[in-house]
Amino acid sequence: xxxxxxxxxxxxxxxxxxxxxxxxxxxxxxxxxxxxxxxxxxxxxxxxxxxxxxxxxxxxxxxxxxxxxxxxxxxxxxxxxxxxxxxxxxxxxxxxxxxxxxxxxxxxxxxxxxxxxxxxxxxxxxxxxxxxxxxxxxxxxxxxxxxxxxxxxxxxxxxxxxxxxxxxxxxxxxxxxxxxxxxxxxxxxxxxxxxxxxxxxxxxxxxxxxxxxxxxxxxxxxxxxxxxxxxxxxxxxxxxxxxxxxxxxxxxxxxxxxxxxxxxxxxxxxxxxxxxxxxxxxxxxxxxxxxxxxxxxxxxxxxxxxxxxxxxxxxxxxxxxxxxxxxxxxxxxxxxxxxxxxxxxxxxxxxxxxxxxxxxxxxxxxxxxxxxxxxxxxxxxxxxxxxxxxxxxxxxxxxxxxxxxxxxxxxxxxxxxxxxxxxxxxxxxxxxxxxxxxxxxxxxxxxxxxxxxxxxxxxxxxxxxxxxxxxxxxxxxxxxxxxxxxxxxxxxxxxxxxxxxxxxxxxxxxxxxxxxxxxxxxxxxxxxxxxxxxxxxxxxxxxxxxxxxxxxxxxxxxxxxxxxxxxxxxxxxxxxxxxxxxxxxxxxxxxxxxxxxxxxxxxxxxxxxxxxxxxxxxxxxxxxxxxxxxxxxxxxxxxxxxxxxxxxxxxxxxxxxxxxxxxxxxxxxxxxxxxxxxxxxxxxxxxxxxxxxxxxxxxxxxxxxxxxxxxxxxxxxxxxxxxxxxxxxxxxxxxxxxxxxxxxxxxxxxxxxxxxxxxxxxxxxxxxxxxxxxxxxxxxxxxxxxxxxxxxxxxxxxxxxxxxxxxx
Numbered sequence: 001x002x003x004x005x006x007x008x009x010x011x012x013x014x015x016x017x018x019x020x021x022x023x024x025x026x027x028x029x030x031x032x033x034x035x036x037x038x039x040x041x042x043x044x045x046x047x048x049x050x051x052x053x054x055x056x057x058x059x060x061x062x063x064x065x066x067x068x069x070x071x072x073x074x075x076x077x078x079x080x081x082x083x084x085x086x087x088x089x090x091x092x093x094x095x096x097x098x099x100x101x102x103x104x105x106x107x108x109x110x111x112x113x114x115x116x117x118x119x120x121x122x123x124x125x126x127x128x129x130x131x132x133x134x135x136x137x138x139x140x141x142x143x144x145x146x147x148x149x150x151x152x153x154x155x156x157x158x159x160x161x162x163x164x165x166x167x168x169x170x171x172x173x174x175x176x177x178x179x180x181x182x183x184x185x186x187x188x189x190x191x192x193x194x195x196x197x198x199x200x201x202x203x204x205x206x207x208x209x210x211x212x213x214x215x216x217x218x219x220x221x222x223x224x225x226x227x228x229x230x231x232x233x234x235x236x237x238x239x240x241x242x243x244x245x246x247x248x249x250x251x252x253x254x255x256x257x258x259x260x261x262x263x264x265x266x267x268x269x270x271x272x273x274x275x276x277x278x279x280x281x282x283x284x285x286x287x288x289x290x291x292x293x294x295x296x297x298x299x300x301x302x303x304x305x306x307x308x309x310x311x312x313x314x315x316x317x318x319x320x321x322x323x324x325x326x327x328x329x330x331x332x333x334x335x336x337x338x339x340x341x342x343x344x345x346x347x348x349x350x351x352x353x354x355x356x357x358x359x360x361x362x363x364x365x366x367x368x369x370x371x372x373x374x375x376x377x378x379x380x381x382x383x384x385x386x387x388x389x390x391x392x393x394x395x396x397x398x399x400x401x402x403x404x405x406x407x408x409x410x411x412x413x414x415x416x417x418x419x420x421x422x423x424x425x426x427x428x429x430x431x432x433x434x435x436x437x438x439x440x441x442x443x444x445x446x447x448x449x450x451x452x453x454x455x456x457x458x459x460x461x462x463x464x465x466x467x468x469x470x471x472x473x474x475x476x477x478x479x480x481x482x483x484x485x486x487x488x489x490x491x492x493x494x495x496x497x498x499x500x501x502x503x504x505x506x507x508x509x510x511x512x513x514x515x516x517x518x519x520x521x522x523x524x525x526x527x528x529x530x531x532x533x534x535x536x537x538x539x540x541x542x543x544x545x546x547x548x549x550x551x552x553x554x555x556x557x558x559x560x561x562x563x564x565x566x567x568x569x570x571x572x573x574x575x576x577x578x579x580x581x582x583x584x585x586x587x588x589x590x591x592x593x594x595x596x597x598x599x600x601x602x603x604x605x606x607x608x609x610x611x612x613x614x615x616x617x618x619x620x621x622x623x624x625x626x627x628x629x630x631x632x633x634x635x636x637x638x639x640x641x642x643x644x645x646x647x648x649x650x651x652x653x654x655x656x657x658x659x660x661x662x663x664x665x666x667x668x669x670x671x672x673x674x675x676x677x678x679x680x681x682x683x684x685x686x687x688x689x690x691x692x693x694x695x696x697x698x699x700x701x702x703x704x705x706x707x708x709x710x711x712x713x714x715x716x717x718x719x720x721x722x723x724x725x726x727x728x729x730x731x732x733x734x735x736x737x738x739x740x741x742x743x744x745x746x747x748x749x750x751x752x753x754x755x756x757x758x759x760x761x762x763x764x765x766x767x768x769x770x771x772x773x774x775x776x777x778x779x780x781x782x783x784x785x786x787x788x789x790x791x792x793x794x795x796x797x798x799x800x801x802x803x804x805x806x807x808x
Contacts, residue, residue: 031188031289035111035179036064037711037780038096043068045091050123050156056095063711064179067172068092069161070330070748071761076558079164082537083388084171085561087330089164094157094175102150108184108217109147111155112140112191114177114362117331119160125153133395135161135171136324136358136380137406140182140191166390168381169323170535170562172331177361185288186217187224187281190252192409194293196277197451198264201299201311206264208297210257212279216247223247225282226255232275233265242282266311267296267415269351272372274415294369296415302453302477302498304491308523310374310418316516317523318585319352319376320345320530320567321503324360327534327570328748328760328775333361336714340703342367344572345530349582349589354502354526357381357424359407368416375414376455376502376526378421379407383437385427401444408448420445421502423456425481429471430464438474455479457502469494477523484508484515484525491521503528506540506565506577507612510659513584527581528610532566532754540565540610541754545603552608562754565610569752571773572716576615580634583660590636593675593687595619596663598629616769618730619689624668631664637677637684645671651678692770693723695732698789698797702776709743709782709803717787717799719772732770734791738763740776743803744785747777778803 040059048054069080072088080089100109111122111129118135121128124146132139147153161173182191193213200207208230216222226243247253265273274294281289301309308315322345326337338361345353353368354376368375380403386393404422411417422441428434442454453476458468465486472478472494479502480486487499500523504512512525532540538552538560548557562570567578576594583589597614598621599605607613621629633640635654642649642664652662666673670691677685699720707713721732740746748760753768765772776787782805788798 031182031184031291032112033181033183035098035181039064039066039175040095041066041068041174042093043090045158046093049093049095050121050126050128050158052126052154054095054156059095065176065332065334065712066094066174067176067330067332069170069173070328070332071759073759074559074561074757076556079162080170080535081165082552082556082558082560083165083168083535085535085537086558087170087534087561089161089173091158091160091162092174094159096155097152098155098181100147100149100151100153104183105149106186107144108182108186108188109143110140110182110184110191111143112138112180112182113175114138114179115333116157116159116175116177117161117171117173118166119163121158123156123158133399134380134392134403137403138177138359138362138410139406163390165388168387168391168536169533170325170331172325174331176331177333178363185281185283187222187247187283188215188289189213189279189281189291190215194277194279194291194413195449196293196295196413198297198299199451201264201266201297203266204263206261206266206297208259208261210259210277210279211254212257213252213254214245214247214281215252217250220249221246222283227280227282228257229278229280230259230275231278233273261297264297267298267369268310269315269372269374272296272370272415274369293413294366295413296369298415300418300452302523304496304498304521307498307520308418308477308500314520315351317352317374317500317526318350319354319374319524319526320348320350321354321356321526321528322530323356323533323535324358325534327532328750328773330534330748330760333363334712334714334747334777335363336707336712338363339367340572340714340716341531342371342373344568346371346373348530348567348574348578349586350530352376352418352524352526353530354378354421356529359411362410365411365414365416369414373416374418375416376419376421377407377411377417378424379404379441381424383423383426383428383434387427400441404441404444405448408445412449417452419453419455419477420449421455421457421479425457425459429458429460430467435470435474438471442474453477455500455502457481459483459503466493472497484512484522487515487519487522491519497521498523501525505610506567509577509581509584527567529563529566531568532562532564532570532752534562536563537561537754538608539563540608542605542607542611542614544600544605549606550608559755559757561757563610564754570750570754571718571752571771573752573771575612576617576632576634577612580661583634583636587636591640591675591677591685591687592634593617593673593689594632594634595621595689596630596632598624598627616730617689618769619671619673620692620730621668622731625670627668628665629668631666631673631675633662633664633675635660635662635675635677637679639678641676641678641683642666643674643676644669690727692727692729693725695721695729695734695794696724697722697726697795698736698791699726700787700789700797700799702799702801704801706802706804707776707778708806709778709780710806711778711780713778713803714747715776715801717774717776719767719774719789721767721770721791721794728770730770732767734794735766736764736772736789736791738765738774739788739790740785741788742785743779743781743783744776744787744801745779747775749774776801
């Protein structure tokens, strides 16, 4: 390795594309080109579809990302069963023609898939170039020897998700993340070949280490010059002294540069400062490769004495588990959907997300970097012993090292990633060989990235907890699923252990928060889950008299086809438990008012393990007149007052001793309910709920009025049924019809009701609790998109979204 040291000035935020301006001036072909457009798709197996002359005339035309499962109707006969949400599975084929210019001769051509679910095989011009079983890791194939230059070429991808059940949650099916074409000079920086770390960090100075893996795929030695340029928030660019390197024929070499940064701008959830390293390779006086990598300067430390520390400051991990699906869009990882997910999590008060139980999309991590959300990046759900008949255990021995390396190499430059997880609730956890497996997997991680701690999520519901000590010792931080009550006795037995509760029941918000606050060796709590998700059908459900009893694993509960254990529902609406959790964690929210759904006259509402009592932002309860209803107030003020129609109902303490809650039994009378936070005797903040009248109109709110005409950008339109005064009618269940004109389409529609069997890709939907959502997707033409919605007895409403031209 060659090491170069240089004193450096300040470094700056500068987010750019994959090609720098200097490279463009020298006519270097773009090394990374989006390959999402103009595919053909067929659902069903076609044994000869990999052949170059296969007739795909009747196949459907589409762009990626694509998930065919979400396009189908849920059905209890579908083989995904309750685990996968009763959606379609099967086998599908994708085909695309693409031109390889003659001047690409002598370049290195490769194809990069961010994610294909699952068991994919790729063919180019009729020849198989590789298979990839796991549906959640990224992979690349060298196509240089498979393509014909100056001609049309054909790529075909077979995706086999027919072997069910293979996942314990909704997986989706197809090429559901981006695809990229790489066109490189034979001398170039390797894919995932840049590693940037900050081994020493203080407020005054930081050490940044940049390692670059350069490949020489020619048959003779090459003398290159490696340049690095850093930019930062003061927009001053600082170039490092060029390094002269000799590369042997058909070789790779890792080159290390160490940089000293004065007064660094540190990355944290509160200040997510990003930096960029622009790395260029010069050969024979010409720049032959340029790569931009974003990174952040930050220091991770952890101990039983000080807990988890970021940049020398102890941070409590306020986290939520999140699966990869995007609700009504299924698994399709549109950039805007991933950005919105991060925004929703941040708005709900989370500072950390656990990507349960697989690596997320690259877009998701990019937005975590940009918006300041820490990430526990998880590899897979299990190891050698199966949880389902066709799960990862079938390929674990052959693929676990490659999939771990894929995750760590791909994601190691994201400052948001603070921890690696090598598994979840491993079935064989009581066996001695599990310890050896953990050591091996942790070793793969540490070989690539020794800067972050390694964890995995462990649990048991019997008396054998202590036998996991040797397994936990193979990790840096010990993940506890639902075992916070073991933490104090474990600390007495193993004082050096650093603990993170990697899953917890939603209803235990206060007790878990209190444990984290009062014990340094407990680094935080990650609830199951931050968001509702498809699959694992019925977890978190509550049920009424006459409904089938039991937990989600005990029987099928169709039409339930998803999980209702999230703080945030599938439309992005924050449930009352979300406001309570945020109030515990942060000072951004201090008062919240909600109503506990009353028991019906014929019996009681029943809960399950992952549920919380159904609670709503509603003071509209027809038929409950003169009957008692429980009002809940969450408050960080010392006390609260409750008023009904301007009359004082009562006053109660809401201190920590009361778990920051007050409950008032109130005889229901229509009107205005008001909660007030009180300091001393002064009323300082209030929240209102008003009784709604009959449904009269439709209210539309688009989260974005302008989107890009790139065929992938999205606008999420919230639909509310309101009364004549504009008050949400929380009991409305109107059937609504959607019409889109202009250069846009409906990508999905939802209402958050996980018992509603309507298709998610549809031009109509019923409202649930007065709400629904329509997701509008651009096409590749600019113009005005008009979404119009009508329903019987309601005034029609419309919203206009501008689709702005972009260069594709």
